[in-house]
Amino acid sequence: MTTLTPIFTASRYDASLGRSGPVRRLYEALLQTTLSDSARADAKSYLDAQLEQAAQLSCDMPAHPEELLQWVREGAQRTTQAYADYLDERRQGQPRRYFANRAQALYFLRRVAPTKLVDGAWLYGLLPHWQELRLRPLIRTYLEELGDGVPAQNHVLLYKELLSNHGCDELAELDEEHFIQGAQQLALGHLADEYLPEVLGYNLGYEQLPLHLLITSYELTELGIDPYYFQLHVTIDNASSGHAQKAVQAVLENLPLVGDREAFYRRVALGYRLNDLGLGSKAVIASFDLEEELLGMFERKREVAGMVHSDYCRIEGRTVNQWLSESGQMPGFLAALEARGWIRRNEDPQHSRFWTLVQGEGAAMFGVFSPYEQQLLHDWIAGDWTPAKPSARSRRRQVPTLAQCDALNDDAQALHDQLRALPAAQRPARLIELISPASHFTPAGLLATRLFNAYLD
Structure with missing residues (x-):
């Protein structure tokens, strides 16, 4: 690993730095349509520092990659059984496990927003390799995170709408620690060529079905908050045909046949452990006072x-x-x-x-x-007062339709004109620029996603 620059030593990006710390600045620098050389260098330094921390953590991945699929399926079975136990507890009169009140739920939505607003970003750097079949599962995963260009399915648009509906879209007050996971994801996405094993490992960990996702969806519904964003992840992160299965497939198909297979797999395991850095969902929920x-x-x-x-x-x-x-x-x-x-x-x-x-x-x-x-x-x-019959106040999703998105935006026609003026070989690269984490949720980015999808058919 490279020598770390001073701003990313462990003592420089803890939560005490508050809102002006280097992790938040890096997050914002990486969430731009054009990435500066200095931002790329800082991303590498930050990622190396995070990997050094991750190396100190335990890892529950199987020792042999051939065991990954069974390991994922067994984990999913444990999760679904734990969720069944949770539902049984609730039927017996136990209170909500996560959210004591609606304010705590909104607090959670707001503080995990920096991560949710870059959903899938760790895979962005693989798009230039769209012709390589071994990377297709991950490229498909990224495009599905983008809703395949359909506004009502784009994960970032859905989360933006959820925040807006409940007045939680002002994130200026969030502290440094809430940007750690998002900064990691963006750094991996922009440096995928250098960190492919780590990207594979991070994706493997992130796409597992966690118990907290199921419970969050259930309790948001009880509190009258639209759970669709979370429900969507429950359905697509499955171990049979969803993103969890694609994550295993990608690891197996990218293991070297001639190179050092064990060293590659160790790097995959290191990337997997990046998921345990920063504030997790349960830690955010528990921090509410x-x-x-x-x-x-x-x-x-x-x-x-x-x-x-x-x-x-x-x-x-x-x-x-x-x-x-x-x-x-x-x-x-x-x-x-x-x-x-x-x-x-x-x-x-x-x-x-x-x-x-x-x-x-x-x-x-x-x-x-x-x-x-x-x-x-x-x-x-x-306080402990509750209404006789709590009213369901969930607001339905109001993400614009595909027709509305295109009709209201001049960029759609401009993009078509621009693509026609480019040689056919240069068109995919232009589309990839528009479906970056900084712009895929815009009208131009949504159209670019749909057009790029056609190259994979």
């Missing part, structure tokens, strides 16, 4: 609204502007609102005067709080 998240939200509001309130209303002898004038006063402010009866904990939030100031078109503070922020406040006030 409703009151801490609420206070953080109010503190951010305080910074931009400290002196915009009138002074006619006093709470516990202080004006609202005085309460908001200094950091660290939000716990006392909320306690004062509760003492005055403006907030009535563990009751229907509609009974709280403060909630009626926040929610609804006629509310005095309408538009001040995003839907996600409102959900935090609602669930904090509600």
Whole structure:
């Protein structure tokens, strides 16, 4: 491995660096339509550093590649049995395992977004080799992550819509640790020629069917949040004919016949272990603290609204502007609102005067709080109160249709014109540029995906 550049030593990309750390900057640099030489060099340094960490982790892959398919199928069987046990527990009256309330579910959706918004990116660098049959399973997997160019099936578009529907699409506040997996995926995707065994291994691990995916889908449905994005992954990541099976097929077909087969497989196992770096889904879920998240939200509001309130209303002898004038006063402010009866904990939030100031078109503070922020406040006030019959509020997917996507975009005709002007041998490369992780979900990228798919038929 290469010598690491200083910015990617282990001490430089931990969560304490917050929102301005090098991993987030790398993530953003790699999520561009044109990659700079410096970004590519940083990607290599980062990937080498991550692989050094991964080498210290245990690995449950079988010792021999011929055992992979059985290993994958046995893992899938364990997962489905564990899910059956979970469903049995729920039927017996056990509470949700992951999401105590709707706010926690939205918190989860928001914090895994940097990973979900680059879905499949680790395979992007294989597209120039589309004529090599040994890589076809992985190229097919990438295109399926892109919905084969159909907007309603493109994974990134689906996740963007899910975030937007619930006011969770502002990611500026996310910390460095939430970008680790996404940065790894982008780095692998841009450096696939140098790290093919690691790409194969990472893909093998990522495409297994995890228990948390099944439980997440079930509990989101209960909370009235559209689970389609997660359900889609349940169906395509299967060990019989889906991405998990294709992942095994790709490893077996790319093992060298003449070169060092064992060394290649060791690198596959190392790439597999990259899946265990960064925050996993269960760790994100477990990190949720409703009151801490609420206070953080109010503190951010305080910074931009400290002196915009009138002074006619006093709470516990202080004006609202005085309460908001200094950091660290939000716990006392909320306690004062509760003492005055403006907030009535563990009751229907509609009974709280403060909630009626926040929610609804006629509310005095309408538009001040995003839907996600409102959900935090609602669930904090509600506490252990639950409505007699929770209403299903799942919003149906509103991703544009294929016809709408093409009709509303001039790029479609421009792309057709551009391709006609190019020699036939150069057209695939132009399409590959447009179906990168930075642009495959755009109208031009969706059309390019459909056109590129024709080369594989």
